Amino acid sequence: xxxxxxxxxxxxxxxxxxxxxxxxxxxxxxxxxxxxxxxxxxxxxxxxxxxxxxxxxxxxxxxxxxxxxxxxxxxxxxxxxxxxxxxxxxxxxxxxxxxxxxxxxxxxxxxxxxxxxxxxxxxxxxxxxxxxxxxxxxxxxxxxxxxxxxxxxxxxxxxxxxxxxxxxxxxxxxxxxxxxxxxxxxxxxxxxxxxxxxxxxxxxxxxxxxxxxxxxxxxxxxxxxxxxxxxxxxxxxxxxxxxxxxxxxxxxxxxxxxxxxxxxxxxxxxxxxxxxxxxxxxxxxxxxxxxxxxxxxxxxxxxxxxxxxxxxxxxxxxxxxxxxxxxxxxxxxxxxxxxxxxxxxxxxxxxxxxxxxxxxxxxxxxxxxxxxxxxxxxxxxxxxxxxxxxxxxxxxxxxxxxxxxxxxxxxxxxxxxxxxxxxxxxxxxxxxxxxxxxxxxxxxxxxxxxxxxxxxxxxxxxxxxxxxxxxxxxxxxxxxxxxxxxxxxxxxxxxxxxxxxxxxxxxxxxxxxxxxxxxxxxx
Amino acid sequence: xxxxxxxxxxxxxxxxxxxxxxxxxxxxxxxxxxxxxxxxxxxxxxxxxxxxxxxxxxxxxxxxxxxxxxxxxxxxxxxxxxxxxxxxxxxxxxxxxxxxxxxxxxxxxxxxxxxxxxxxxxxxxxxxxxxxxxxxxxxxxxxxxxxxxxxxxxxxxxxxxxxxxxxxxxxxxxxxxxxxxxxxxxxxxxxxxxxxxxxxxxxxxxxxxxxxxxxxxxxxxxxxxxxxxxxxxxxxxxxxxxxxxxxxxxxxxxxxxxxxxxxxxxxxxxxxxxxxxxxxxxxxxxxxxxxxxxxxxxxxxxxxxxxxxxxxxxxxxxxxxxxxxxxxxxxxxxxxxxxxx
Numbered sequence: 006x007x008x009x010x011x012x013x014x015x016x017x018x019x020x021x022x023x024x025x026x027x028x029x030x031x032x033x034x035x036x037x038x039x040x041x042x043x044x045x046x047x048x049x050x051x052x053x054x055x056x057x058x059x060x061x062x063x064x065x066x067x068x069x070x071x072x073x074x075x076x077x078x079x080x081x082x083x084x085x086x087x088x089x090x091x092x093x094x095x096x097x098x099x100x101x102x103x104x105x106x107x108x109x110x111x112x113x114x115x116x117x118x119x120x121x122x123x124x125x126x127x128x129x130x131x132x133x134x135x136x137x138x139x140x141x142x143x144x145x146x147x148x149x150x151x152x153x154x155x156x157x158x159x160x161x162x163x164x165x166x167x168x169x170x171x172x173x174x175x176x177x178x179x180x181x182x183x184x185x186x187x188x189x190x191x192x193x194x195x196x197x198x199x200x201x202x203x204x205x206x207x208x209x210x211x212x213x214x215x216x217x218x219x220x221x222x223x224x225x226x227x228x229x230x231x232x233x234x235x236x237x238x239x240x241x242x243x244x245x246x247x248x249x250x251x252x253x254x255x256x257x258x259x260x261x262x263x264x265x266x267x268x269x270x271x272x273x274x275x276x277x278x279x280x281x282x283x284x285x286x287x288x289x290x291x292x293x294x295x296x297x298x299x300x301x302x303x304x305x306x307x308x309x310x311x312x313x314x315x316x317x318x319x320x321x322x323x324x325x326x327x328x329x330x331x332x333x334x335x336x337x338x339x340x341x342x343x344x345x346x347x348x349x350x351x352x353x354x355x356x357x358x359x360x361x362x363x364x365x366x367x368x369x370x371x372x373x374x375x376x377x378x379x380x381x382x383x384x385x386x387x388x389x390x391x392x393x394x395x396x397x398x399x400x401x402x403x404x405x406x407x408x409x410x411x412x413x414x415x416x417x418x419x420x421x422x423x424x425x426x427x428x429x430x431x432x433x434x435x436x437x438x439x440x441x442x443x444x445x446x447x448x449x450x451x452x453x454x455x456x457x458x459x460x461x462x463x464x465x466x467x468x469x470x471x472x473x474x475x476x477x478x479x480x481x482x483x484x485x486x487x488x489x490x491x492x493x494x495x496x497x498x499x500x501x502x503x504x505x506x507x508x509x510x511x512x513x514x515x516x517x518x519x520x521x522x523x524x525x526x527x528x
Numbered sequence: 529x530x531x532x533x534x535x536x537x538x539x540x541x542x543x544x545x546x547x548x549x550x551x552x553x554x555x556x557x558x559x560x561x562x563x564x565x566x567x568x569x570x571x572x573x574x575x576x577x578x579x580x581x582x583x584x585x586x587x588x589x590x591x592x593x594x595x596x597x598x599x600x601x602x603x604x605x606x607x608x609x610x611x612x613x614x615x616x617x618x619x620x621x622x623x624x625x626x627x628x629x630x631x632x633x634x635x636x637x638x639x640x641x642x643x644x645x646x647x648x649x650x651x652x653x654x655x656x657x658x659x660x661x662x663x664x665x666x667x668x669x670x671x672x673x674x675x676x677x678x679x680x681x682x683x684x685x686x687x688x689x690x691x692x693x694x695x696x697x698x699x700x701x702x703x704x705x706x707x708x709x710x711x712x713x714x715x716x717x718x719x720x721x722x723x724x725x726x727x728x729x730x731x732x733x734x735x736x737x738x739x740x741x742x743x744x745x746x747x748x749x750x751x752x753x754x755x756x757x758x759x760x761x762x763x764x765x766x767x768x769x770x771x772x773x774x775x776x777x778x779x780x781x782x783x784x785x786x787x788x789x790x791x792x793x794x795x796x797x798x799x800x801x802x803x804x805x806x807x808x809x810x811x812x813x814x815x816x817x818x819x820x821x822x823x824x825x826x827x828x829x830x831x832x833x834x835x836x837x838x839x840x841x842x843x844x845x846x847x848x849x850x851x852x853x854x855x856x857x858x859x860x861x862x863x864x865x866x867x868x869x
Binding site: 421423424426427428429430431432433434435437438441442445446 | 576577578597598599600601602603604605607611613614615624625628629672673676
């Protein structure tokens with residue numbers, strides 16, 4: 006809460022007293038309108054493109070059995086959890102000035118296309134998972150019934166399946182919208198100087214122009230917009246809740262039959278491979294490409310303690326920082342998340358709901374707001390905390406907290422209270438009943454949440470960029486700095502560092518995904 | 529002996545159990561029968577300590593159970609839809625109570641093997657409970673409740689979720705098992721046949737109260753109220769008024785009831801199928817409105833001329849068709865007078 010309060014204070018009370026005129030004056034500047042408008046329309050377009058791109062994939066996963074389906078399901082989530090700098094680096098590797106397509110004359114960096122593509126890449130898995138899991142559990146006989154009543158395939162889809170999927174689609178779309186609305190790293194790295202969302206502008210005003218008051222006003226605008234969005238989203242969820250009779254997915258999926266279906270499956274797999282696989286493959290390729298042909302020169306440069314490559318510290322140091330921060334952030338987030346989950350999961354009524362909404366705030370307010378808020382609030386506080394190495398783990402834990410709560414609270418809520426009763430009737434005292442029933446069930450979910458928290462912390466960029474000390478960068482910060490430097494070696498090192506970051510987060514997330522049976526939880 | 533004395537349980541303003549008193553002797557099997565919401569499950573929850581009492585007391589072998597926490601009561605409770613622990617295998621579920629009372633692992637394993645065998649699931653120890661069929665889950669739940677050797681076993685709709693054929697088979701098995709173990713048993717069900725087959729006595733519950741408490745044959749012969757007779761589906765019920773000579777008059781005309789003389793005034797008569805006979809010289813005209821072939825016989829539902837109360841009659845051999853006019857005669861000795869309520 007403190008960071009948010011800090012922003013409110015800085016935005017509304019610049020000289021220690023309420024100054025609405027200054028706020029309005031700032032909001033009235035033409036560039037603010039431009040930034041706000043761009044933020045909005047790029048989010049709308051990104052969302053529409055993502056939904057359109059992912060629906061066929063969702064159908065594929067829901068209705069067809071094919072070799073490698075499990076692997077595809079697990080891999081498709083990797084982009085979603087990749088750090089923004091890795092995604093940006095991957096698209097630079099593909100479309101940038103030193104990119105793989107540059108020799109063909111294709112350069113899309115610093116254009117809206119790169120941003121949109123990266124957003125589709127990033128959020129594809131959200132739509133795929135959310136819509137796909139509902140689709141997989143829809144009774145296919147509903148469509149059969151429509152066909153038997155004389156509907157064509159298309160009419161059956163339009164009048165039966167689509168309306169039943171609409172809540173899932175809207176739910177997925179609003180999450181994508183939320184993420185693209187608050188997109189920071191992708192736009193900062195791919196958009197060049199021409200494109201700025203509210204978040205990017207907050208960063209520029211703070212870091213380049215030192216206009217903290219303007220930045221705070223923009224942050225306020227962003228927070229108001231996000232709050233409205235979340236309210237609309239909650240309303241939508243309520244209104245759209247349809248009582249669906251869901252059935253186990255394995256019954257509804259079958260082998261593709263006939264040439265058309267096989268072609269559909271193949272085309273879809275090819276599309277996924279190109280969309281999700283190509284940028285990452287090219288990232289790895291670029292990281293291996295040096296001035297003297299392919300090799301591990303870039304990696305060697307990273308591990309060479311002497312060569313600082315323009316960073317203030319050896320790159321290895323950044324990796325160590327990231328892992329240590331991620332460890333502490335995860336521990337902190339798990340402890341807080343379990344406590345918060347218990348409040349939400351076991352209590353009912355207004356208090357739990359309010360608390361639930363409060364905990365969603367960091368997810369809604371976005372990392373940049375958290376980082377900026379911490380910068381503002383702690384600027385006036387004890388210098389000890391401001392420069393403390395604890396600051397980054399705390400910020401990361403705050404950002405990761407909703408992931409933990411979201412994976413733990415529904416599980417806690419879903420535990421049949423009678424299981425505890427059964428344990429008590431069989432002779433377990435209350436504490437033992439909790440330990441025997443709740444703990445084993447919750448700890449799985451907590452482990453999944455912890456994996457996500459770890460991945461989030463490793464890749465966190467938006468908040469860290471505000472509060473990281475120059476001499477203690479994390480891996481994403483290092484990638485960002487390397488990318489902002491001229492020279493082939495810096496670019497190669499950035500590619501290598503981004504590849505390492507991708508591998509570490511990817512492994513963490515695939516491991517986590519193996520652990521859980523269902524979809525990406527609820528958030 | 530288990531004694532319930534004016535036991536009351538409230539959910540808010542609603543009394544789920546309303547001053548229920550009943551005593552169950554050691555080794556007795558009490559069936560608790562009633563529609564959903566009658567308070568049957570609440571009764572079991574109150575005895576096991578899961579529901580706090582708003583009034584009254586529960587004594588087990590003379591000891592008041594107030595203040596004895598759930599886990600120390602030592603009663604066996606088999607939940608409706610079983611509530612097996614999804615994160616443990618069959619052995620883990622069955623051994624749970626043994627582990628809680630601190631049995632050694634070897635003793636636990638031996639007892640698990642023994643009870644699994646008892647319920648016909650030999651060798652099921654390592655199976656996941658989520659992979660079991662409904663009938664198998666039911667047996668695991670039973671084994672889990674039986675493992676710690678409770679002296680009082682309570683079962684909440686143990687066969688409710690199973691299909692008909694399986695129910696019949698498991699009912700026989702349960703009955704045999706109960707006879708062998710000589711436990712005190714409270715068996716909750718909404719199924720009349722189960723209740724009558726398994727209980728030494730049957731308590732019929734309605735709106736949190738015990739409406740009838742009797743041996744199955746008594747209950748069948750002499751239901752204490754119209755509601756109980758209807759709930760048990762015993763037969764047609766018609767209005768009549770009785771005079772000083774024991775003559776009942778109503779839609780059935782006049783019937784001389786046998787001694788002892790019934791109370792004078794407005795009553796209901798329960799006309800069970802065994803009191804009716806197709807008789808071409810019978811006094812009563814009726815129309816066949818439903819006809820159900822049941823294997824051994826045909827059950828006809830007939831509407832009496834001038835009455836909308838349907839009666840049921842069994843016919844062996846050739847039966848009239850739907851819509852046919854029939855004549856019936858009534859055996860007055862088999863007519864039951866119900867108090868009018």
